Amino acid sequence: MSLNNNFLQTLNQAWNDHQTSMVMIRDILMYMDRVYVQQNNVDNVYNLGLMIFRDQVLHHGQIKDHLQQTLLDMVMCERKGEVVDRGAVKNACQMLMVLGIDSRTVYEEDFERPFLHQSAEFFRLESQKFLGENSASVYIKKVEARINEEAERAAHYLDKSTVNPIIGVVEKELICKHMKTIVEMENSGVIHMLKNHKTEDLACMYKLLKRVDGGLEAMSQCVSSYLREQGKALVTESEDVDTKNPINYVQNLLDLKDRFDHFLHESFGDDMKFKQVISSDFEYFLNLNLKSPEYLSLFIDDKLKKGVKGLTEQEVELVLDKTMVLFRFLQEKDVFERYYKQHLAKRLLLNKSVSDDSEKNMISKLKTECGCQFTSKLEGMFKDMTVSNTTMEEFKNHIQAMGSNLSGVDLYVRVLTTGFWPTQASSPKCTIPTTPRQAFEIFKRFYLAKHSGRQLTLQPQLGSADLNATFFGSKKEDGATSTLNKTSSGPRKHIIQVSTYQMCILMLFNQRDKLSYEEIQTETDIGEKDLIRMLQSLALGKLTQRILVKEPKCKEIEPTHIFSVNDQFTSKLHRVKIQAVVAKGESDPERKETRCKVDEDRKHEIEAAIVRIMKARKRMQHNVLVTEVTQQLKSRFLPSPVIIKKRIEGLIEREYLARTPEDRKVYTYVA
Amino acid sequence: MVPFFFIQIVMLVLAWKLDAKQMGFFTLPEWLKGFSEILCDSVEKVQGKLEYLRSILNDPVQFKSIYRYAFDFARDKDQRSMDIDTAKAMLTLLLGRQWVLYSCFHQFLEQSKYRVINKDQWCNILEFSRTILPDLSNYDVDGAWPVILDEFVDWLKTRQQLHIEVAQM
Numbered sequence: 001m002s003l004n005n006n007f008l009q010t011l012n013q014a015w016n017d018h019q020t021s022m023v024m025i026r027d028i029l030m031y032m033d034r035v036y037v038q039q040n041n042v043d044n045v046y047n048l049g050l051m052i053f054r055d056q057v058l059h060h061g062q063i064k065d066h067l068q069q070t071l072l073d074m075v076m077c078e079r080k081g082e083v084v085d086r087g088a089v090k091n092a093c094q095m096l097m098v099l100g101i102d103s104r105t106v107y108e109e110d111f112e113r114p115f116l117h118q119s120a121e122f123f124r125l126e127s128q129k130f131l132g133e134n135s136a137s138v139y140i141k142k143v144e145a146r147i148n149e150e151a152e153r154a155a156h157y158l159d160k161s162t163v164n165p166i167i168g169v170v171e172k173e174l175i176c177k178h179m180k181t182i183v184e185m186e187n188s189g190v191i192h193m194l195k196n197h198k199t200e201d202l203a204c205m206y207k208l209l210k211r212v213d214g215g216l217e218a219m220s221q222c223v224s225s226y227l228r229e230q231g232k233a234l235v236t237e238s239e240d241v242d243t244k245n246p247i248n249y250v251q252n253l254l255d256l257k258d259r260f261d262h263f264l265h266e267s268f269g270d271d272m273k274f275k276q277v278i279s280s281d282f283e284y285f286l287n288l289n290l291k292s293p294e295y296l297s298l299f300i301d302d303k304l305k306k307g308v309k310g311l312t313e314q315e316v317e318l319v320l321d322k323t324m325v326l327f328r329f330l331q332e333k334d335v336f337e338r339y340y341k342q343h344l345a346k347r348l349l350l351n352k353s354v355s356d357d358s359e360k361n362m363i364s365k366l367k368t369e370c371g372c373q374f375t376s377k378l379e380g381m382f383k384d385m386t387v388s389n390t391t392m393e394e395f396k397n398h399i400q401a402m403g404s405n406l407s408g409v410d411l412y413v414r415v416l417t418t419g420f421w422p423t424q425a426s427s428p429k430c431t432i433p434t435t436p437r438q439a440f441e442i443f444k445r446f447y448l449a450k451h452s453g454r455q456l457t458l459q460p461q462l463g464s465a466d467l468n469a470t471f472f473g474s475k476k477e478d479g480a481t482s483t484l485n486k487t488s489s490g491p492r493k494h495i496i497q498v499s500t501y502q503m504c505i506l507m508l509f510n511q512r513d514k515l516s517y518e519e520i521q522t523e524t525d526i527g528e529k530d531l532i533r534m535l536q537s538l539a540l541g542k543l544t545q546r547i548l549v550k551e552p553k554c555k556e557i558e559p560t561h562i563f564s565v566n567d568q569f570t571s572k573l574h575r576v577k578i579q580a581v582v583a584k585g586e587s588d589p590e591r592k593e594t595r596c597k598v599d600e601d602r603k604h605e606i607e608a609a610i611v612r613i614m615k616a617r618k619r620m621q622h623n624v625l626v627t628e629v630t631q632q633l634k635s636r637f638l639p640s641p642v643i644i645k646k647r648i649e650g651l652i653e654r655e656y657l658a659r660t661p662e663d664r665k666v667y668t669y670v671a
Numbered sequence: 672m673v674p675f676f677f678i679q680i681v682m683l684v685l686a687w688k689l690d691a692k693q694m695g696f697f698t699l700p701e702w703l704k705g706f707s708e709i710l711c712d713s714v715e716k717v718q719g720k721l722e723y724l725r726s727i728l729n730d731p732v733q734f735k736s737i738y739r740y741a742f743d744f745a746r747d748k749d750q751r752s753m754d755i756d757t758a759k760a761m762l763t764l765l766l767g768r769q770w771v772l773y774s775c776f777h778q779f780l781e782q783s784k785y786r787v788i789n790k791d792q793w794c795n796i797l798e799f800s801r802t803i804l805p806d807l808s809n810y811d812v813d814g815a816w817p818v819i820l821d822e823f824v825d826w827l828k829t830r831q832q833l834h835i836e837v838a839q840m
Contacts, residue, residue, distance in 0.1 A: 649791060649817055649818060653752075653791060659791070
């Protein structure tokens with residue numbers, strides 16, 4: 001060791017002496033330098049001296065190798081943690097740089113190249129050792145430390161131009177070659193970090209992998225496959241995950257998005273590539289479940305209804321904004337539109353909206369995403385509601401002027417313009433009891449007098465009624481006494497809020513005490529499915545909701561079962577709302593029907609797009625046409641090329657398009 | 672309506688020459704014009720011309736014209752399309768002997784759900800028979816073939832695959 005030090009010191013001394021001497025010699029021969037050397041284009045004195053030193057001293061036999069070995073050994077010692085004479089090394093390196101005269105070749109050949117080679121070997125071995133012994137996060141920190149150390153070493157006592165090459169070597173050996181291993185390390189790699197919210201560790205890994213080509217790619221792939229797995233689990237129907245409850249379904253997805261947004265911001269520095277990957281992953285699994293559009297609409301529906309528990313207006317706004325982010329990922333936006341219309345109609349008609357403002361707010365969000373076509377019908381629905389209010393004001397005045405009171409019926413009619421509201425195949429039948437029916441007739445006459453040429457059709461499935469009810473029976477004796485309800489045997493009066501169908505059913509009991517299911521069906525003419533649902537909510541619900549009783553007392557409803565008024569009915573509330581038995585979301589047959597309607601609409605939309613494009617371009621090749629159509633419709637849904645082809649064939653048959661005689665792959669527009 | 676009228680394809684060629692509009696009938700003007708064109712004014716002369724008429728089928732351009740004519744001629748005038756049974760019979764007549772894949776196509780039609788053939792499909796069948804090789808090697812999915820032919824190719828490929836698997840057993 002000391003021998004080496006002496007050697008280096010001796011060499012440095014020789015070099016210093018040489019430089020001093022050369023300066024002096026140069027000064028003496030200055031005239032020659034300035035005149036002869038310039039004129040004859042030969043090397044100047046100083047450089048000549050350098051060359052001699054280089055060739056005679058430095059490259060003299062063993063000195064070259066000895067110098068190289070000494071320097072390398074010293075670096076190696078320092079890496080191992082020993083203290084070395086940095087000054088000596090620095091001098092030697094400077095000497096090599098100078099001796100290259102106008103280039104760094106001497107330094108490169110005599111020192112840098114072997115240095116880099118040795119370093120590569122060293123780090124190769126070190127990486128294996130580190131990886132074997134440490135978890136990913138610890139390994140990463142060690143690598144960071146090594147990089148800093150090497151950079152500092154190069155900056156301090158090697159030549160500064162070596163900084164980048166040595167860092168490159170470290171990166172290659174410690175990072176590049178082991179990217180996959182680091183990322184995929186069991187129990188400590190990316191997946192572990194994501195699962196356990198190790199935001200900082202992820203940030204360190206991101207920073208590290210950013211240094212090398214393909215590093216971030218490896219990391220983002222791992223993140224992506226984990227995210228896809230998690231997302232897929234949330235949307236796939238299975239026993240563990242509750243995919244039947246739309247609210248939870250969407251909330252889970254929102255939570256997942258929040259988690260990854262957090263990682264994106266805190267760990268990945270809002271990296272664009274990671275953002276894209278996360279978005280495409282969400283798009284992938286959100287659309288795996290065909291019920292996503294419906295569920296998204298139901299979730300929004302839940303947030304826009306009265307009585308949203310525990311959320312302030314701002315919180316609701318925030319949630320809806322996040323929901324819009326998910327909406328953007330939907331491929332079947334036209335399906336969403338259909339459900340949104342249905343749910344909005346229910347909210348408006350059953351007066352369940354929290355406020356008009358929040359509804360309009362939501363619609364303007366959708367408008368920003370999808371344009372006016374999406375929202376114009378929705379806005380029409382609001383207009384109908386406002387106009388109906390005005391109409392009712394005028395009707396009230398009209399009644400007063402007439403001096404009638406509609407036999408005590410407090411009538412409220414909402415007139416819906418057919419085009420705006422979700423369509424029914426045909427208006428369901430229902431026999432309305434005399435009194436309300438007559439009141440409606442008076443309104444109908446009033447309205448049609450003002451708007452001749454229009455047709456009004458009653459929609460019994462959408463209406464509701466408040467009934468005054470008197471119960472004559474005595475209360476059931478209750479074991480526990482309650483201070484609120486005093487035992488009384490007088491008739492009890494309540495106002496019950498029911499649907500129109502239920503009103504028709506209940507008013508039958510004004511004439512008769514007992515009615516069988518069959519009789520009710522005949523008298524009301526209500527369809528079986530709806531009738532059963534209505535009777536279930538009136539007779540088979542909670543005790544505080546049981547307006548009717550049924551003989552026999554079982555859950556099923558058969559045609560011969562007898563219904564009668566529950567005279568024992570009691571409720572703490574004066575005004576009792578009868579909850580309808582309604583499932584969140586559609587039943588499977590209903591869903592199928594909606595899907596059929598969607599497919600029908602899509603056929604028309606595709607044909608309209610084809611005609612629009614061909615009318616403008618007149619001639620087009622098949623593939624180009626298919627691409628254009630797909631592009632135009634992509635904000636609504638993704639049509640398959642086969643379906644587009646079928647529509648083209650349909651249009652050929654109806655002579656909107658034709659194939660050109662010279663090339664059957666090219667279509668022309670037939671004017 | 673089964674075209675029992677065409678026991679021989681030469682009758683179709685004759686109808687084409689006469690530019691007859693309705694299968695099973697020749698109007699007087701059609702009759703006069705057509706037979707004048709082929710220079711026949713007697714039964715013997717017509718019989719003599721039959722060979723000539725048959726030979727017209729060998730010219731691809733004229734054959735195409737006759738084939739296309741056959742669609743309008745044989746379909747029910749109330750409909751835009753030809754019912755499937757008529758189509759099968761006409762195709763057998765026209766393509767049965769010269770298209771290698773015809774019997775496969777016929778089987779395909781039998782088991783398919785198609786009840787009618789429209790004009791575009793009809794014309795493309797001829798194109799297909801003329802351009803696509805029997806082993807379907809030059810069939811291009813992007814070739815803007817009507818869906819019925821895409822389905823035929825899929826059906827045929829599945830069958831061919833099954834035959835290979837059976838043969839290897």
